[in-house]
Amino acid sequence: MASIPLVDMVGIDKSFPGVRALSQARFELKAGEVHALMGENGAGKSTLMKILSGVYSRDAGEVRLNGQPVEITSPRQAQDMGIGIIHQELALMRDLTAAQNIFIGREPRRFGLLDEGALNRAAQAIFDSMNLRLSPTVLVESLTIAKQQMVEIAKALSYRSRVLIMDEPTAALNDAEIAELFTIINRLKAEGVGIVYISHKMDEIKRISDRVTVMRDGEYVGTVPAADTPIETIISMMVGRTLTNEVLDIPNTAANPVALEVRNLNRGRDIRDVSLMVRKGEILGLAGLMGAGRTEVARAIFGADPRDSGEIWVNGKRVGISSPKDAVRSGIGYLSEDRKHFGLATGLDVRNNIALASLKRFTGPGGVLDDRAMHEVAEKYIRQLTIKTPSDTQEARLLSGGNQQKVVIAKWLLRDCDILIFDEPTRGIDVGAKAEIYKLLNALAEQGRAIIVISSELPEILRLSHRIAVMCEGRLTGTLPGGSSQEEIMRLATQREAAMEVRHAG
Amino acid sequence: MTDTAATPAKSGIRISGAFHRLLAFSGLIALVVVFSLASPNFMQTQNVLAILQATSVNGVLAIAATLVIITGGIDLSVGTLMTFCAVITGVVLTYLGLPLPLGVLASILAGMGCGLVSGVVIAKLKVPPFIATLGMMLILKGLSLVISGTRPIYFNDTPGFDQIARGSLVEAVLPAVPLPNGVLILFAVAIFAAFVLSKTALGRYTFALGSNEEAVRLSGVNVDRWKIAVYALAGSICGVAGLLIASRLNSAQPALGQGYELDAIAAVVIGGTSLSGGRGTVLGTLIGALIISVLANGLRILSVAQEWQTVVTGSIIILAVYADILRRRTL
Numbered sequence: 001m002a003s004i005p006l007v008d009m010v011g012i013d014k015s016f017p018g019v020r021a022l023s024q025a026r027f028e029l030k031a032g033e034v035h036a037l038m039g040e041n042g043a044g045k046s047t048l049m050k051i052l053s054g055v056y057s058r059d060a061g062e063v064r065l066n067g068q069p070v071e072i073t074s075p076r077q078a079q080d081m082g083i084g085i086i087h088q089e090l091a092l093m094r095d096l097t098a099a100q101n102i103f104i105g106r107e108p109r110r111f112g113l114l115d116e117g118a119l120n121r122a123a124q125a126i127f128d129s130m131n132l133r134l135s136p137t138v139l140v141e142s143l144t145i146a147k148q149q150m151v152e153i154a155k156a157l158s159y160r161s162r163v164l165i166m167d168e169p170t171a172a173l174n175d176a177e178i179a180e181l182f183t184i185i186n187r188l189k190a191e192g193v194g195i196v197y198i199s200h201k202m203d204e205i206k207r208i209s210d211r212v213t214v215m216r217d218g219e220y221v222g223t224v225p226a227a228d229t230p231i232e233t234i235i236s237m238m239v240g241r242t243l244t245n246e247v248l249d250i251p252n253t254a255a256n257p258v259a260l261e262v263r264n265l266n267r268g269r270d271i272r273d274v275s276l277m278v279r280k281g282e283i284l285g286l287a288g289l290m291g292a293g294r295t296e297v298a299r300a301i302f303g304a305d306p307r308d309s310g311e312i313w314v315n316g317k318r319v320g321i322s323s324p325k326d327a328v329r330s331g332i333g334y335l336s337e338d339r340k341h342f343g344l345a346t347g348l349d350v351r352n353n354i355a356l357a358s359l360k361r362f363t364g365p366g367g368v369l370d371d372r373a374m375h376e377v378a379e380k381y382i383r384q385l386t387i388k389t390p391s392d393t394q395e396a397r398l399l400s401g402g403n404q405q406k407v408v409i410a411k412w413l414l415r416d417c418d419i420l421i422f423d424e425p426t427r428g429i430d431v432g433a434k435a436e437i438y439k440l441l442n443a444l445a446e447q448g449r450a451i452i453v454i455s456s457e458l459p460e461i462l463r464l465s466h467r468i469a470v471m472c473e474g475r476l477t478g479t480l481p482g483g484s485s486q487e488e489i490m491r492l493a494t495q496r497e498a499a500m501e502v503r504h505a506g
Numbered sequence: 507m508t509d510t511a512a513t514p515a516k517s518g519i520r521i522s523g524a525f526h527r528l529l530a531f532s533g534l535i536a537l538v539v540v541f542s543l544a545s546p547n548f549m550q551t552q553n554v555l556a557i558l559q560a561t562s563v564n565g566v567l568a569i570a571a572t573l574v575i576i577t578g579g580i581d582l583s584v585g586t587l588m589t590f591c592a593v594i595t596g597v598v599l600t601y602l603g604l605p606l607p608l609g610v611l612a613s614i615l616a617g618m619g620c621g622l623v624s625g626v627v628i629a630k631l632k633v634p635p636f637i638a639t640l641g642m643m644l645i646l647k648g649l650s651l652v653i654s655g656t657r658p659i660y661f662n663d664t665p666g667f668d669q670i671a672r673g674s675l676v677e678a679v680l681p682a683v684p685l686p687n688g689v690l691i692l693f694a695v696a697i698f699a700a701f702v703l704s705k706t707a708l709g710r711y712t713f714a715l716g717s718n719e720e721a722v723r724l725s726g727v728n729v730d731r732w733k734i735a736v737y738a739l740a741g742s743i744c745g746v747a748g749l750l751i752a753s754r755l756n757s758a759q760p761a762l763g764q765g766y767e768l769d770a771i772a773a774v775v776i777g778g779t780s781l782s783g784g785r786g787t788v789l790g791t792l793i794g795a796l797i798i799s800v801l802a803n804g805l806r807i808l809s810v811a812q813e814w815q816t817v818v819t820g821s822i823i824i825l826a827v828y829a830d831i832l833r834r835r836t837l
Contacts, residue, residue: 055724074726075723075724075725075726076726076727077726078726079726085724087724091718091720091721091724091725092718092721093713093714093717093718093721093722093784094717094718094784095713095716095717095784095785096710096713096714096717100710100714104710104714104721104722104725104727105722105725105726105727107707107710109707112706113705113706114705114706114707114709114710155725
């Protein structure tokens with residue numbers, strides 16, 4: 001500990017209008033270490049790192065780089081000091097090529113003009129050093145999110161950063177891509193780069209980081225070694241209380257009527273002969289690896305995508321669903337994995353978001369909306385679902401991820417949807433709020449609603465599901481009882497076509 | 507899970523991007539073919555030159571608008587700025603009696619200055635481009651009338667001024683092709699703008715701003731400065747348009763100008779430049795401007811009432827944007 005840390009931030013304060021984002025926050029980073037920064041959403045991690053990278057200015061405190069106090073007033077200045085950041089919301093220009101994105105603001109020039117040849121060669125050299133097969137001249141908009149993430153990393157590397165901040169870099173990556181990323185991180189680490197790693201994913205933190213600093217409510221909680229600290233300890237540092245691992249209580253729903261049944265659903269190569277059913281009061285987990293077709297099945301049931309064939313039965317009656325409107329009329333609600341794009345009108349307030357799918361109910365004579373009734377209903381759901389918001393006139397975008405999710409749930413409950421399909425219900429939601437969402441899903445099931453939960457996180461599937469349907473490559477490979485082991489799920493999730501045929505033959 | 511679904515073939519985009527440009531171009535060719543078949547007068551050299559001459563002013567304005575629109579902004583002041591520049595030229599040449607080159611310079615500088623002001627209002631004061639340039643449009647309209655005393659300023663005392671647009675350098679070399687200088691100037695402006703867009707940092711930031719302004723800012727680029735530069739460049743180009751129209755009329759008509767911005771924006775949109783920013787080409791805009799003048803000219807030759815010409819132009823704008831939407835859907 002005698003060596004001078006690469007970065008040392010102490011006593012950092014930062015306020016935004018009406019919010020105290022950071023209070024006496026601190027953070028230390030050594031050269032050649034991966035330092036995880038953890039905390040619930042709103043704990044101040046991103047704000048602290050935006051101060052380090054020159055996006056925000058601090059109100060108080062000191063930032064030292066190699067022991068020298070520095071003022072970082074712009075992203076450009078941070079880059080010049082060797083501080084690079086990969087933002088959580090990808091900061092790429094979709095209409096430009098990969099190489100143009102990487103060198104934006106620092107284009108190689110010849111005779112005052114842009115030198116595209118040099119630009120592309122420089123980008124290619126970075127890709128080569130990353131072992132990344134990508135053409136520098138490809139348009140960013142045509143890349144997958146994962147590849148775009150790699151372009152961001154290439155961009156940060158191009159600054160020869162001594163400090164590299166990664167804000168949830170794996171949120172959109174699959175396992176192979178994560179492994180690739182970790183290889184790159186390890187190489188950078190060996191070169192003496194200090195890496196700040198912001199993530200919610202406990203297993204990743206354990207795998208990649210040396211130390212963990214936890215923040216809560218804008219304050220520093222503590223720093224612990226990653227390897228020797230039990231996950232429960234870190235979580236309790238984050239939430240300020242110890243989480244008890246609740247034992248899954250699986251109700252006996254075998255006698256309940258079937259709420260939704262899907263028979264022989266097909267669409268191209270994405271969905272192949274999928275049949276499943278869920279009873280009233282039951283939570284059906286839909287597990288599988290990325291690209292297994294789970295979201296596709298949900299969207300087909302909901303009428304958001306067309307299907308080639310297949311029947312959908314609701315409460316014992318066959319229903320024709322060819323659009324989301326039909327699905328909602330049949331009482332099916334779908335909560336997309338991408339709340340901001342599909343589930344929530346972020347610019348509208350909580351009240352209007354809740355009422356959005358049921359406006360007809362609030363429309364009085366002459367088409368005038370009954371604002372008072374909407375207010376009362378919104379208040380009812382805010383209480384019932386414990387949505388944390390100052391009032392029902394708060395804009396939805398200002399709520400935390402967990403509370404946004406609750407607003408979407410309220411919207412479908414108000415619309416009398418008794419069959420709810422949740423696609424990644426806790427993505428981007430912090431640990432404390434996750435537990436609340438789980439409790440809410442259980443309560444909804446107890447009230448007799450049928451629930452399908454799609455999740456990429458096995459612990460989540462296991463924690464919630466009364467039954468677990470597993471998909472692989474567009475087909476349903478099996479259904480397991482609740483409480484099955486992760487290994488059993490993984491076996492079905494990786495059961496490819498060839499293996500199936502062998503099993504059927506035998 | 508959307509991961510695999512959202513992987514479009516790279517080549518697909520290139521092809522469909524080119525497809526749109528091809529669509530506008532084949533639209534132009536189709537119009538030319540139809541009008542030539544319908545009337546023998548259409549393809550007469552005189553008429554073709556008239557079409558090109560008629561395109562020159564709108565074309566130059568549309569190129570100015572293209573630059574701004576690629577940044578994700580809009581410039582409603584291009585028409586009245588053109589008039590303002592013409593009036594300034596009139597003041598310099600006719601009222602002050604200064605030599606011709608100074609008049610040319612004054613027009614371009616006046617355009618640049620006004621563009622600079624719009625740019626500062628948009629970038630520094632954060633006034634939305636639509637409002638800032640709407641205000642600028644009205645301010646310049648008023649100023650033109652005030653400065654000129656609401657009367658046209660004639661250039662009779664400046665010999666050669668009308669030759670800027672109406673003379674023909676080409677004719678001096680090739681007597682058979684009396685291509686007016688105005689058209690040459692349009693081509694020169696187009697080549698210049700295309701060069702700026704593809705080869706200079708200003709061009710790169712023009713696209714980058716329209717694509718994701720926040721990302722550019724986070725990359726440490728001085729976003730405000732470049733945005734102001736784009737509006738200033740667009741303003742200078744409007745100054746060129748001011749010279750063109752003043753030369754063609756041999757006078758600065760202060761009441762002219764309003765409405766030109768809509769023709770210019772129409773040409774940009776028909777040419778496939780996205781109003782949401784990030785993509786667009788000068789070539790597309792040129793084709794768009796040509797489509798508008800070919801339509802106007804052809805329909806006139808066919809004796810279609812002028813009232814109907816605007817109906818057709820309007821429909822074509824909607825069709826062009828719909829084609830763009832269809833293209834995006836195939837992504």
